[in-house]
Amino acid sequence: MTVGKLYAQNRLHACKIYCINSRVINVAGSINCVCFDKTGTLTEDGMDMWGVLPVDDRRFQAAVKDMALLSREPLQLGMASCHSLTLINGALSGDPLDVKMFEATGWKLEEPEVADQEKYDLIVPTIVKSPAGRGHDELPSEIALVHQFQFSSTLQRMSVVTRELGSQDFVLYCKGSPEMVVSLSRPETVPEELNVTLQTYTEQGYRVIALGRRTLAETSYTKIQRMRREDMEKDLEFLGMIVLENRLKPETEPVIGVLKAAHLKIVMITGDNILTAVSVAKECGIFSPGETVVNVTAVPAVKGTPARVFYTSPKDLMAVIPNGQHDVEAGIGQECFKLALTGKTWAIIRDSFPELVPRLCTRGAVFARMSSDQKQQLVQELQGLGYYVAMCGDGANDCGALKAAHVGISLSEAESSVASPFTSKDANISCVPKVIREGRAALSTSSGIFKFMVAYALTEFISCIILYAVxxxxFDLQFLFIDICLIVNFGFFFGKTRAYAGPLVRDPPLTSLLSFIPLTSLTLHVTIITAVQLGAFFWVRQFPWYSDYKRIPDSYACYENYAVYCVSLFQYIASAVAFSQGKPYRKEIYTNVALMISLVIMTLICAYKTMYPAQWITDYFGYIQPPAFDFKVIILCLAVSHFVLVVFAEDVLVNYVLAKIIRPMWKKKAGLTTNEEKFLAVDRELAAEMWPPVTTELPIKLNASVTELRAPLDTAEIHFRAERGPESSLASHEMADQAL
Structure with missing residues (x-):
């Protein structure tokens, strides 16, 4: 049963896809839902600077693409200092976003040299210097990075405390998502048109980062080292936004097309802005042309007002989905619209509207601003609906989802590779169809091997039962020849058939070996095997040269033994061919050269033992030949008839009539949905209810002003403060109450 997995693992290794848990390979064959991270997975890992949008007097200035034009601008100082870069062998090392941002400024990074033999850490900060040729009158030439608060995906920001050369004040620069930086900024410093400007760039797929600062007057170095993060990151002055380009990887769009053609559910789970995520989803094909994108927005309960959920879309969904035209099996209803929502909405709905979670998971395609924990929650909810989930990501914040998924595929050799059974050396999603193909091939091989081994055992059992009648x-060596030369031989080469290279089909191989179809297949085979062996047994007794078996100690030689044994040899060969299923999961059997050579050689040997065996062979294997040649021909004719019957039964009756016609019709007519297919039941409910109630705009004003943008503090922020102690927790709740 492990042969298919081992060969699949070797083939994946040849494709630079490494597997540390071969048991997951078979599970990969059942995948019907694939979740992707965005940055570094669907899009390029590195980003290119597009430009910056400085803010002056609460207004966005014209976009600046040449950072040299930002002389003496606080925005440039923040870009040069707000990062966690370091020097390794003289080269900048750190987050690719930080590298691009810092390189765009033209500044230089200098770190203090600490000898290996130093016993104590030196209190010497990292320094960034302005480009050569700029005097002190134009721009501070040096800025010391005094203290850092590292980036947290939960908090969606990072901060750096700096001190300019010649200045007595410390300045904190904070960089993060626009929503978070705005919530920490003073309202009088944030442009009124921020929402419109942000939407303009994110809808085009740009990555937007906001920057703010705060002057820490009358603060000493010692006090800064002791201050809490939440006490520093507040009352910021909003400086502007940094716009970066994040291009799709060339492999992304074709791979998404392959997966969608197989009707796999595709989900994007990202920490980026929802508008950017939706734009990338449209570009790569997660949203098909003509599909309606429904934005789900949840509003938390505030001062007696209950929590509410709104569904908005640029066009009326009812015009897209005609009533009574929802065929769940054909995917019509599901393909008309898809949902997009943020991590904040996800958290509110899980707490206040848990009954909506299955619907969001079934129809959701883009989940933005998701924290690491929320990614893991989503994967687990999808699994609870009966999806077999694969997660593909490259970052540390994907580890939870990679570990929770049925199949985790890491595109990084860092932290995420430890949490996932698969790691691809090629950092693009082209590995996903390969893993699914090999998983389906391994699953098909395991199913074929299982049926072959059961058929072998029953064939041998039937032979013994029939011969017991006389x-x-x-004979012992007859058993040995069957077990070693036929069964072990074919079983070893059975899994060498490669995965089918054609299009992925919609339905994966059956995962249950004891389900209706495999048992029906085995029943047909056993019936045919029994009929052929009984035919040979009774036929040999009709010839005039036949004589009854007279028991001799240590010998079972008789005409019945010859008839049953010789015809059964060809039955093992026929079973190996019949159960070696080809497309759509594996290539055809003739492409497996090793198995074909083995089948041909063993067929010739068995034909020789049946037709023209030497005397020493009959003596060695303990059987006698019939005196008439015509019965030997009858044995071959029975073998050929058996081969035709079992191949017809497996390929036509089982794999086509039963699996593709009768089973779907019966399942659809009965409306059966197993516990493992809850998502189909949810989809039928949605089709019947014409859900969701879509409007073209929100009935209430959300994020209409800077004050309202600041209001909903992120729940992760409150949770982070609660971990710092009762005083911090109380302060966070007071801030939330004031904001609300």
Whole structure:
């Protein structure tokens, strides 16, 4: 049963896809839902600077693409200092976003040299210097990075405390998502048109980062080292936004097309802005042309007002989904609209509207601003609906989701590779169809091997039972020849058939070996095997040269033994061919050269043992030949008839009529949905209810002003403060109450 997995693992290794848990390979064959991270997975890992949008007097200035034009601008100082870069062998090392941002300023980074033999840490800060040729009158030439608060995906920001050369004040620069930086900024410093400007760039797929600062007057170095993060990151002055380009990887769009053609559910789970995520989803094909994108927005309960959920879309969904035209099996209803929502909405709905979670998971395609924990929650909810989930990501914040998924595929050799059974050396999603193909091939191989081994055992059992009728049996060396030369031989080469390279089909291989179809297949085979062996057994007794078996100690040689044994040899060969299923999961059997050579050689050997065996062979294997040649021909004719019947039964009756016609019709007519297919039941409910109630705009004003943008503090922020102690928790709740 492990042969298919081992060969699949070797083939994946040849494609630079490494597997540390071969048991997951078979599970990969059942995947019907694939979740992707965005940055570094669907899009390029590195980003290119597009430009910056400085703020002056609460207004966005014209976009600046040449950072040299930002002389003496606080925005440039923040870009040069707000990062966590370091020097390794003289080269900048750190987050690719930080590298691009810092390189765009033209500044230089200098770190203090500390000898290896130093016993104590030196209190010497990292320094950034302005480009050569700029005097002190134009721009501070040096800025010391005094203290850092590292980036947290939960908090969606990072901060750096700096001190300019010649200045007595410390300045904190904070960089993060626009929503978070705005919530920490003073309202009088944030442009009124921020929402419109942000939407303009994110809808085009740009990555937007906001920057703010705060002057820490009358503060000493010692006090800064002791101050809490939440006490510093507040009352910021909003400086502007940094716009970066994040291009799709060339492999992304074709791979998404392959997966969608197989009707796999595709989900994007990202920490980026929802508008950017939706734009990338449209560009790569997660949203098909003509599909309606419904934005789900949840409003928390505030001062007696209950929590509410709104569904908005630029066009009326009811015009897209005609009533009574929802065929769940054909995917019509599901393909008309898809949902997009943020991590904040996800958290509110899980707390206040848990009954909506299955619907969001079934129809959701883009989940933005998701924290690491929320990514893991989403994967687990999808699994609870009966999806077999694969997660593909490259970052540390994907580790939880990679570990929770049925199949985790890491595109990084860092932290995420430890949490996932698969790691691709090629950092693009082209590995996903390969893993699914090999998983389906391995699953098909395991199913074929299982049926072959069961058929082998029953064939041998039937032979023994029939021969018991005349008090005979198979000779020891006959058993040995069957077990070693036929069964072990075919079983070893059975899994060498490669995965089918054509299009992925919609339905994965059956995962249950004891379900209706495999048992029906085995029943048909056993019936045919029994009929052919009984035919040979009774036929040999009709010839005039036949004589009854007279028991001799240590010998089972008789005409019945010859007839049953010789015809059964060809039955094992026929079973190996019949159960070696080809497309759509594996290539055809003739492409497996090793198995074909083995089948041909063993067929010739068995034909020789049946037709023209030497005397020493009959003596060695303990059987006698019939004196008439015509019965030997009858044995071959029975073998050929058996081969035709079992191949017809497996390929036509089982794999086509039963699996593709009768089973879907019966399942659809009965409306059966197993516990493992809850998502189909949810989809039927949605089709019947014409859900969701879509409007073209929100009935209430959300984020209409800077004050309202600041209001909903992120729940992760409150949770972070609560971990710092009762005093911090109380302060956070007071801030939330004031904001609300």
């Amino acid at each position: 008090e005979s049996n198979l």
